[in-house]
Amino acid sequence: MHRKAPLKIIGSNAERTRLHNRKVVLGHLRSHGKLGRAELARLTGLSTQAMSNIIAELEGEALILAGERQTKGRGLPAVQYTLNPAGAVALGVEVRPNAILCALVNFLGDTLYTKRIHIKSSEPAVVLPAVKAACDEALSSIGKNAPPVLGAGIVMPGPFGRVGLTGAGKAELVGWDDKDPQALFEDVLQVPVRVENDATAAAIAEQTTGSATELQSFCFVYFGTGLGLGVISNGEILRGAFGNAGELGHVVVERGGRLCSCGNRGCLETYTSRMAASEFLQKRGKSAESQKDLSDLLAANDPDLEEWISEAADPLAQAIGTLENLFDPEAVILGGAMPPELLERLIDKLDLIDATVSVRADRTLPRVVRGASGWMTAALGAAALIIHDTYIPSISKVA
Amino acid sequence: MHRKAPLKIIGSNAERTRLHNRKVVLGHLRSHGKLGRAELARLTGLSTQAMSNIIAELEGEALILAGERQTKGRGLPAVQYTLNPAGAVALGVEVRPNAILCALVNFLGDTLYTKRIHIKSSEPAVVLPAVKAACDEALSSIGKNAPPVLGAGIVMPGPFGRVGLTGAGKAELVGWDDKDPQALFEDVLQVPVRVENDATAAAIAEQTTGSATELQSFCFVYFGTGLGLGVISNGEILRGAFGNAGELGHVVVERGGRLCSCGNRGCLETYTSRMAASEFLQKRGKSAESQKDLSDLLAANDPDLEEWISEAADPLAQAIGTLENLFDPEAVILGGAMPPELLERLIDKLDLIDATVSVRADRTLPRVVRGASGWMTAALGAAALIIHDTYIPSISKVA
DNA sequence: AGATTTAATTCAATTAAGTTGAATATTCAA
DNA sequence: TTGAATATTCAACTTAATTGAATTAAATCT
Numbered sequence: 115m116h117r118k119a120p121l122k123i124i125g126s127n128a129e130r131t132r133l134h135n136r137k138v139v140l141g142h143l144r145s146h147g148k149l150g151r152a153e154l155a156r157l158t159g160l161s162t163q164a165m166s167n168i169i170a171e172l173e174g175e176a177l178i179l180a181g182e183r184q185t186k187g188r189g190l191p192a193v194q195y196t197l198n199p200a201g202a203v204a205l206g207v208e209v210r211p212n213a214i215l216c217a218l219v220n221f222l223g224d225t226l227y228t229k230r231i232h233i234k235s236s237e238p239a240v241v242l243p244a245v246k247a248a249c250d251e252a253l254s255s256i257g258k259n260a261p262p263v264l265g266a267g268i269v270m271p272g273p274f275g276r277v278g279l280t281g282a283g284k285a286e287l288v289g290w291d292d293k294d295p296q297a298l299f300e301d302v303l304q305v306p307v308r309v310e311n312d313a314t315a316a317a318i319a320e321q322t323t324g325s326a327t328e329l330q331s332f333c334f335v336y337f338g339t340g341l342g343l344g345v346i347s348n349g350e351i352l353r354g355a356f357g358n359a360g361e362l363g364h365v366v367v368e369r370g371g372r373l374c375s376c377g378n379r380g381c382l383e384t385y386t387s388r389m390a391a392s393e394f395l396q397k398r399g400k401s402a403e404s405q406k407d408l409s410d411l412l413a414a415n416d417p418d419l420e421e422w423i424s425e426a427a428d429p430l431a432q433a434i435g436t437l438e439n440l441f442d443p444e445a446v447i448l449g450g451a452m453p454p455e456l457l458e459r460l461i462d463k464l465d466l467i468d469a470t471v472s473v474r475a476d477r478t479l480p481r482v483v484r485g486a487s488g489w490m491t492a493a494l495g496a497a498a499l500i501i502h503d504t505y506i507p508s509i510s511k512v513a
Numbered sequence: 514m515h516r517k518a519p520l521k522i523i524g525s526n527a528e529r530t531r532l533h534n535r536k537v538v539l540g541h542l543r544s545h546g547k548l549g550r551a552e553l554a555r556l557t558g559l560s561t562q563a564m565s566n567i568i569a570e571l572e573g574e575a576l577i578l579a580g581e582r583q584t585k586g587r588g589l590p591a592v593q594y595t596l597n598p599a600g601a602v603a604l605g606v607e608v609r610p611n612a613i614l615c616a617l618v619n620f621l622g623d624t625l626y627t628k629r630i631h632i633k634s635s636e637p638a639v640v641l642p643a644v645k646a647a648c649d650e651a652l653s654s655i656g657k658n659a660p661p662v663l664g665a666g667i668v669m670p671g672p673f674g675r676v677g678l679t680g681a682g683k684a685e686l687v688g689w690d691d692k693d694p695q696a697l698f699e700d701v702l703q704v705p706v707r708v709e710n711d712a713t714a715a716a717i718a719e720q721t722t723g724s725a726t727e728l729q730s731f732c733f734v735y736f737g738t739g740l741g742l743g744v745i746s747n748g749e750i751l752r753g754a755f756g757n758a759g760e761l762g763h764v765v766v767e768r769g770g771r772l773c774s775c776g777n778r779g780c781l782e783t784y785t786s787r788m789a790a791s792e793f794l795q796k797r798g799k800s801a802e803s804q805k806d807l808s809d810l811l812a813a814n815d816p817d818l819e820e821w822i823s824e825a826a827d828p829l830a831q832a833i834g835t836l837e838n839l840f841d842p843e844a845v846i847l848g849g850a851m852p853p854e855l856l857e858r859l860i861d862k863l864d865l866i867d868a869t870v871s872v873r874a875d876r877t878l879p880r881v882v883r884g885a886s887g888w889m890t891a892a893l894g895a896a897a898l899i900i901h902d903t904y905i906p907s908i909s910k911v912a
Numbered sequence: 913a914g915a916t917t918t919a920a921t922t923c924a925a926t927t928a929a930g931t932t933g934a935a936t937a938t939t940c941a942a
Numbered sequence: 943t944t945g946a947a948t949a950t951t952c953a954a955c956t957t958a959a960t961t962g963a964a965t966t967a968a969a970t971c972t
Binding site for chain 4: 591
């Protein structure tokens with residue numbers, strides 16, 4: 115993940131074809147809810163016979179469930195298949211300098227279990243066993259005959275690799291510098307592991323269970339410690355060459371503006387982020403370290419918080435304009451570790467740029483919508499990422 | 514292209530598998546130059562026998578050429594295969610309001626023919642026959658027993674669809690509003706057609722024959738009428754939901770800055786673009802409408818042009834920082850319809866932001882490099898896009 | 913109500929394109 | 943000169959698709 119692996123382009127054979135087709139079927143079932151074999155055959159461009167075989171295989175593994183026959187006009191009513199929520203589970207873990215957040219989700223991405231564990235050090239020797247224990251507990255929470263574990267998604271603070279953007283107010287993990295987190299976690303957990311950044315994971319959660327289930331292209335602005343961005347474009351995750359794409363917090367919105375901890379001036383995250391809010395409020399003698407603090411202030415119509423929101427909205431609106439022009443998303447979603455009401459207020463205050471490629475006559479969605487938020491967002495997203503991988507073939511899309 | 518087509522995710526069968534594998538083989542041959550069957554089998558994860566069959570097929574179609582056996586240590590020396598430059602050709606067309614630029618390239622993307630044709634109107638009824646005639650002439654220029662034509666890439670001014678970013682100094686084509694250019698061109702030319710925006714096409718040209726042949730992820734800043742951006746991320750073209758991604762010219766770099774024709778203030782293209790340069794120089798009583806004018810002024814060390822370059826470099830540097838943080842590319846490439854020397858000067862003047870995710874200890878490439886430039890860039894890129902499609906499977910990448 | 917049409921699904925046979933293992937050719941190294 | 947290493951081909955086999963005919967059940971027609 116943090117080293118640049120020259121991407122291997124490989125050939126296909128019968129086995130990989132079947133694997134691909136299984137994913138294609140699961141993906142269609144996810145987005146349509148329920149479908150019959152014949153309909154699936156049409157959607158996928160495969161023969162009904164092939165579809166029957168694939169369906170039989172998936173049903174045999176309990177990944178899908180046969181439902182009632184549904185009559186739709188003439189002809190034999192089609193047996194409707196749906197994803198089996200209990201067909202599989204996935205683990206999600208967010209590693210922070212002083213805590214581990216662990217989540218378990220079912221095959222639809224719905225939350226089954228969450229837990230927060232305090233850690234004294236973020237070194238691998240401490241983190242790895244703690245994560246192992248947390249995952250074991252999560253799995254035992256759902257009883258003995260648990261469904262297969264598809265894997266574990268791990269969220270760690272980026273950016274990855276030795277980049278000139280460290281100490282940027284980032285919650286750095288010590289002791290992980292020259293380690294390969296994926297290999298280490300895979301070794302300890304004994305399931306397939308994927309490591310991602312928080313914003314991307316949260317974006318996938320949004321697509322799996324949140325407000326982006328219908329979207330193929332969107333930008334997810336993630337309020338974490340800093341300000342991250344997860345981009346899904348035509349169904350694909352945008353990672354960049356080194357997995358560091360989406361460093362929205364350090365996009366300059368004001369030349370020569372506020373000094374940022376990264377050394378530059380005018381970074382978005384000095385205006386619009388949890389950190390920016392708490393610093394602003396601290397100057398007014400108010401503490402707003404936790405989400406609850408912010409919620410309370412907002413509920414009390416605190417004028418200082420209102421003032422911060424107004425102040426933060428402009429740079430954010432400008433940045434959103436940039437995202438629209440560069441990524442041409444269907445919508446921009448705001449989420450993460452901020453109280454939902456605060457995000458709503460922020461969205462209300464946005465004075466969006468009125469000429470970007472996203473200003474279209476035929477829009478159905480608002481340009482900016484609120485997404486899922488809360489402290490577990492990233493961990494749940496990490497788990498959703500694993501589910502996502504079982505739906506999304508790394509393949510043949512046809513316009 | 515300009516309507517949002519819900520992307521179809523389809524299954525695979527034996528036929529599609531072979532098609533995929535052919536592309537995989539061609540792609541490896543393109544990036545490695547020459548390879549033997551066994552090596553190709555290893556790279557693609559296929560059996561040597563399967564590779565032999567695929568190679569035989571491709572050789573039969575004259576898309577690849579068998580070369581000398583090459584000894585590499587022990588064992589039977591492997592027959593080296595290369596792409597056959599004369600194996601196929603592709604057409605590229607750029608449609609502008611008053612001209613059509615037509616190009617023909619060989620299977621490696623090398624230029625075989627270029628031509629500029631003046632048109633009186635940009636309406637379909639005028640453009641379509643003119644393009645047809647231009648393409649016919651291009652093809653007849655290479656003689657009677659010409660290789661197969663893979664298709665035609667068409668570059669037309671974006672943005673596509675009815676967006677709120679029109680009249681943005683854009684060279685608009687009249688009469689194309691509710692038309693489907695792809696279908697129209699396919700109908701007239703009788704070959705597969707792809708429609709793209711100029712910046713993306715130019716980016717692909719850069720990857721096929723320019724300075725990005727080794728890159729999987731890069732941003733191509735295209736100086737056209739305005740300022741465009743083509744993004745290739747992990748080998749995939751970033752298009753956005755409606756094909757309008759990369760509208761770099763209207764990214765705001767200065768809040769409340771210069772008034773742009775789009776109605777906003779502070780758009781990058783009001784500072785850094787051909788338009789901006791000619792306006793600047795016009796105020797100083799100098800004309801710089803053509804590339805030649807700019808070349809001449811630069812050769813003469815014109816102080817006004819130097820001043821413009823200095824002035825244009827800062828906003829551009831800031832925008833490049835944004836691109837780095839959002840896309841995490843291997844490099845940012847500057848190219849398009851600007852004299853190469855001017856691009857060099859501009860790059861020299863760039864005072865890049867010194868803390869972005871692209872600032873890495875282990876960089877091998879400069880953060881910003883100059884790419885191909887010239888008036889034909891977009892048309893050649895359109896043709897390169899067709900070549901690109903025959904190399905790039907829409908598929909299974911494995912990290 | 914009974915016949916006909918339509919659509920979903922399965923059955924049986926076929927086919928495309930891969931894999932596997934043995935055989936052959938060519939070179940390097942001892 | 944002989945044996946090991948590597949590339950390639952030959953022949954047999956396997957996987958997972960396709961095709962066309964048969965079966966089932968609902969909707970519509972007479």
